[in-house]
Amino acid sequence: MKTSLLATDARTKKRNAAEARFKAYGLSAIVAAMLALAILLTSVLTNGLSSFQQTFITLPIELLEERVDKKGNRDPAEMAKTTTIGYAPLLRGAMAAEVERQGLTTELSDKDLGDMISKEAAATVRNRVLANPDLVGQTVTFDLLAAGRIDGYFKGRVTLETAALDGNTSPEALIIAQALADAGVIETKFNWNFFIAPDASVQRPEAAGLGVAILGSLYMMLVVLFLALPIGVASSIYLEEFAPKNRITDIIEVNISNLAAVPSIVYGILGLAIFINFMEFNQSSPLVGGLVLTLMTLPTIIISTRAALKSVPPSIRDAALGVGASKMQSVFHHVLPLAAPGILTGTIIGLAQALGETAPLLLIGMVAFVREYPAAYTPEAGLFGEASTALPVQVFNWTQRSDPAFVERASGAIITLLVFLLIMNAVAIYLRRRFERRW
């Protein structure tokens, strides 16, 4: 058998093939992971971006005095007795008149036409009138929310075929809506309300917003920042700089690394048992949520703070001690400022983690339906004691509702949450790049 050094033999070929295969596995694993990330983000974006747009109907409404101000004395207290039900006929009439003015003919009744406007719209009109009684008797042009199905039609969620099977709308209504859109009466605009408005009931997804959730999350982040940062830094300083090496400090250290891996839902059980059942703090309050998240982020902050303290070279400490500083002074005057960028980065990352955490908040009652903006302080409820909800919990809440319009809302809320996280992480990375020192 002729052999040549230049021709690869069968065995070498096999080995080289194995090498190539192995490399391909590795590359495909990385591609798979990045693909999963890409699909995840596209899925959320395609489902959620439309929630930043909302369909509005521009309607001139004649605010008849006999409807909204029966006594005719323009007294807001008297006028408040007319509920939103009293305003509904006005909206219905205005809608029918608008359809007629556009020269459209339809078999739909006035009620069906009125149902094209969101149920929230009557409240919008009522609030405007109560705020400004002089409007009574005039014809005022309002931008009113369109009903969820109409909104869905312009976003491609509802089609003529699905509408035929739907009890809440009809193909005729969609045809009218399309005609009104062509005439410029129905428009799709940027939806500021999504970030400001509170949650809305199950029947009116078009009005639901994140206002209360964002406020609640903000309060909780404040609680976490003001508790977790000082406690975390203090305990890291003790463990890293002062603690003697003995059994007790060993236990604390093992304990902290284990706490970092305890499932988050266990912290929820802790919060329920200790803060709500034992300490009797208010259920679903940002205070309890913040306390639970504080305990959860503490290990993260401690671990990163200790790493930051450890990276400050001992020569700095020695120099301070050499010119007569006490151990405490060397730490607080020199080591801590030098470790600050690292501590800050760790804290921001811990806060970002806490912001996205859902499971423990479910257990402390933050799933409740809250429409009132929580106050930071009230004498009855105390600091951050009013019922609230939080961004990730709001997402969970919306996924539990049957109307598909809420899926869009939930994805939109996720995008909002991810944008917040992105900003926080970007700040953390910037701080690290800008201020981190290598010794």
Added chain:
Amino acid sequence: MQSLTTPLLFVLALAVVGYFLAKSRALQVAGGDIRTLVSLPRQHALNTMLATAVPALGAVLLFALYSRIVGTAPGWFFSLVVLGLGITGFALSLIGIKTHTRARTHAERWIMGLLIFSSTVAIMTTVGIVFSMLFETFNFFGQYDWRDFFFSLTWSPNFRGDSDLGIIPLLWGTLYVSLIALLFAVPVGLFAAIYLSEYAGPRLRAIAKPAIEVLAGIPTIVYGLFALITVGPLLRDVFAEPMGLGQSASSVMTAGLVMGIMLIPFVSSLSDDIINAVPQAMRDGSLGLGATHSETIRQVVIPAALPGIVGAILLAASRAIGETMIVVLGAGAAARLSLNPFEAMTTVTVKIVSQLTGDTDFASPETLVAFALGLTLFVITLGLNVFALYIVRKYREQYE
């Protein structure tokens, strides 16, 4: 609580006053010549402030806790003690200001106390977790036989009483979901780590490593929503229904797959560290003997890194077992013992959420069972973590 607020605020104000008073008194004692003082006026001031505030604050915390345990609001006696502590600290530290007083040492003692107190918060959290669950779990086992809890094969809570609360179907669901998640995450994560640490050039590394780590930073609710609206329907339409395996969008497969994505960065970044820690000399030796790159990895690097990789996988497993939102939204709520991965099953964490949200009655076993489930979960994950950390640490020592 409320009645302690006023004395507390008074003491805090006193501490601030004390700061400035001590500063001026120190200067006065020095007779204007600061060099005669052993400690700087600033340190005297700090000492007075801390001596006033710290003991009173500690007392407030203790009394608040005590009054919760006893169940009565703290009376005037407690307020008096808080005030007394504040004023005593204030007075003693002010009187103690002499030229030779070592205020720096005194102040630092208070600070040290605060530091030590802070580092016990972590311990208290653990104690709190264990006790809050132990207490209610004992209540639960007072009403429900522990043998039924651990060995019964059915889970059907019934709020009229007479429920079957067996943990086995829940544990089965938990383990099944975790197993599928690991079957997906371990090969992908491990191969990604191997490629990144052994083959990839700096350019690919700079892109791929952060991209994979982004997966770890995404909140689990996002994965849950992804499972609910994208993966679940997709798996149902493409696999489950054509194969006649079920009509449910939420299934063990859905939750497992999505959880697998979540776990990739846990496996890959820890494995990456561990593979990098294998000494270069071992690779060089193998390559020098004529082994190909992949043979070196398979026969030298991986065996050397194996304990650490096992530790990483165990940590990922403990993550999977404790994960909540993905299974709440992706796995379903029906407790069943089945092998079909396209069927909806439920897990321990899902049932903790469902038993503790909504109307809860802390006297009924249907609510209390959540604490027993939580304790079981805690024990399992703690065991895995301790074991995993032990292995990882042991491995690190081997090459240091």
